[in-house]
Amino acid sequence: MPTIFKSMKKLVKPKLKSFLIFLSLFFTLLIPIFSNSIIIQTKAADAEQVDYIFSNANIITVDEANPLEEAIAIKDGKIHAIGSSEEILAKYYTDEGNTLHSNDHTIMPGLIDGHTHLMWSANYGGFETLQGAQSIAMAFGYTTLNEKGADGWDRDIQPLLDIEAAGELRIRLNVFPIYNLAFLDENNESINVERWYPDRGPILDPGRKFRVPGIKIYSDGAYGNRGLPAMSVPYTPEQLEAFMGTSVYGDLYMNQSTLNAVVKTIHDKGFSCAFHSMGDRSTETVLNAIEYALDGETNDNYRHQIEHNSFIREDLIAQAQSLNTIHSVRGYFPTYWQVEYAELFNETVLEWYVNRYSLPSEGLHAYLETDFTWEVYDDDDLSGSRNIKPFLHMWGLVTRKSIDHNGTIHTPLPWLAEHTISVEQALKMMTLEGAYAVKQEDYLGSLEAGKFADLIVISDDPLTINHDEIKDIEVYLTMINGTIEYQNPAHSIFSELGNTAVFGPSVGLVMISMIFGFLLILGMTVLKKKSK
Numbered sequence: 304m305p306t307i308f309k310s311m312k313k314l315v316k317p318k319l320k321s322f323l324i325f326l327s328l329f330f331t332l333l334i335p336i337f338s339n340s341i342i343i344q345t346k347a348a349d350a351e352q353v354d355y356i357f358s359n360a361n362i363i364t365v366d367e368a369n370p371l372e373e374a375i376a377i378k379d380g381k382i383h384a385i386g387s388s389e390e391i392l393a394k395y396y397t398d399e400g401n402t403l404h405s406n407d408h409t410i411m412p413g414l415i416d417g418h419t420h421l422m423w424s425a426n427y428g429g430f431e432t433l434q435g436a437q438s439i440a441m442a443f444g445y446t447t448l449n450e451k452g453a454d455g456w457d458r459d460i461q462p463l464l465d466i467e468a469a470g471e472l473r474i475r476l477n478v479f480p481i482y483n484l485a486f487l488d489e490n491n492e493s494i495n496v497e498r499w500y501p502d503r504g505p506i507l508d509p510g511r512k513f514r515v516p517g518i519k520i521y522s523d524g525a526y527g528n529r530g531l532p533a534m535s536v537p538y539t540p541e542q543l544e545a546f547m548g549t550s551v552y553g554d555l556y557m558n559q560s561t562l563n564a565v566v567k568t569i570h571d572k573g574f575s576c577a578f579h580s581m582g583d584r585s586t587e588t589v590l591n592a593i594e595y596a597l598d599g600e601t602n603d604n605y606r607h608q609i610e611h612n613s614f615i616r617e618d619l620i621a622q623a624q625s626l627n628t629i630h631s632v633r634g635y636f637p638t639y640w641q642v643e644y645a646e647l648f649n650e651t652v653l654e655w656y657v658n659r660y661s662l663p664s665e666g667l668h669a670y671l672e673t674d675f676t677w678e679v680y681d682d683d684d685l686s687g688s689r690n691i692k693p694f695l696h697m698w699g700l701v702t703r704k705s706i707d708h709n710g711t712i713h714t715p716l717p718w719l720a721e722h723t724i725s726v727e728q729a730l731k732m733m734t735l736e737g738a739y740a741v742k743q744e745d746y747l748g749s750l751e752a753g754k755f756a757d758l759i760v761i762s763d764d765p766l767t768i769n770h771d772e773i774k775d776i777e778v779y780l781t782m783i784n785g786t787i788e789y790q791n792p793a794h795s796i797f798s799e800l801g802n803t804a805v806f807g808p809s810v811g812l813v814m815i816s817m818i819f820g821f822l823l824i825l826g827m828t829v830l831k832k833k834s835k
């Protein structure tokens with residue numbers, strides 16, 4: 304008989320043996336349930352208290368140096384540390400209930416919409432209160448909105464400053480007030496609006512929720528009553544009819560010398576310029592104006608950015624590369640119209656039309672735009688390209704598929720499928736690139752120690768699931784500045800009652816506790832046998 308069992312035999316009275324077998328079975332079942340607290344007990348004696356810990360998780364950091372991690376500690380609104388579960392749980396602990404062990408969920412940086420009208424259209428349209436609008440955005444996983452448009456100071460800026468002062472601004476807002484209106488006057492002249500910027504510079508404080516990093520400038524039309532995108536090739540009579548326009552080369556809102564002067568003035572005040580520019584002739588004018596304002600300096604210091612980029616010629620991509628300009632790309636394309644587009648545009652223009660999807664691979668900064676506005680909000684209709692749903696846009700970027708009004712999925716034709724965007728590129732476009740566009744890349748957009756704790760917990764890992772499942776990813780939790788601002792009611796992670804959160808204890812711990820229980824049973828059995 305092995306020595307250990309000899310000594311156990313001395314200690315254990317025969318009548319207790321069956322009770323011990325029961326106990327060992329009981330603990331075999333119980334230990335996995337309490338594996339959560341067992342992990343917590345691995346903390347070192349000098350461990351530091353933090354506000355939240357997510358461990359045993361699948362963390363997509365969007366930090367190229369360290370793309371995947373297991374655990375993250377949050378303290379005082381910032382990412383305190385990120386690393387392996389073992390390391391984080393040894394060094395840090397939280398109040399009971401604020402440590403989540405989850406191998407069922409994916410954590411990624413909070414989403415940044417690089418071009419939206421969510422707050423602006425809520426304010427002018429009366430669709431939602433500003434407080435209500437931000438709550439809906441946070442439920443979709445957005446933690447920062449780059450608002451590409453706002454009218455006069457009193458109407459659009461002051462109300463946002465007021466809710467910030469009242470502590471009611473929960474989402475981060477980067478507002479770009481407009482220089483001119485999105486349509487021309489009866490003489491086809493640009494209509495400029497209130498010019499408050501000479502007196503007030505940009506608001507760039509990285510710690511503030513409300514910032515004004517730049518000014519929005521409309522450079523060309525956008526179909527219908529806004530005139531047409533300014534093109535270097537003439538519109539055909541069929542195109543003019545289809546797009547409800549009259550000008551054969553589209554509508555450029557300002558000529559080169561006017562735009563140069565406008566951009567230089569705004570640039571010199573320290574604002575970034577964000578240009579609405581769809582047609583190739585407009586983008587050419589915009590790039591020239593940026594080049595004029597930069598006067599040999601790099602755009603890295605100024606972050607001038609071009610919205611929409613609907614038709615881009617190859618030579619413009621080369622000019623953009625030399626200037627290091629930033630570009631927005633709509634995630635979701637109305638693929639169900641691809642046959643009509645292919646009939647309306649010749650092969651060259653079709654190539655310009657899909658060139659926007661090549662921008663990330665061409666080494667240019669490119670961020671996601673949803674161009675969302677409440678006028679088009681319909682939660683059930685997934686057909687609109689200005690949809691609010693971020694993972695529908697990600698699915699669109701990666702697959703270029705879309706869903707029509709009847710719910711039918713359309714797959715891209717070869718012309719539309721050109722220029723692949725990877726899931727990794729799409730993730731960056733929806734996070735770090737949106738932060739870069741507003742000079743926040745050192746504070747937001749990736750999960751790195753020292754950055755603000757803006758993150759989301761989502762239902763699936765976009766990097767590993769089938770691309771077609773990306774559109775169905777759900778947001779379970781949205782954290783901004785270390786505060787949990789949203790929890791999905793069907794998948795609450797942190798209980799309000801302060802119960803310790805246990806989601807899927809790690810497989811390793813279950814195995815260890817089962818082996819422990821098995822050894823106990825084996826020991827008892829051997830003991831029983833030998834004692835006979």
Ligand SMILES: [Zn+2]
Nearest residue numbers: 418420451674
């Ligand atoms: Zn827009």
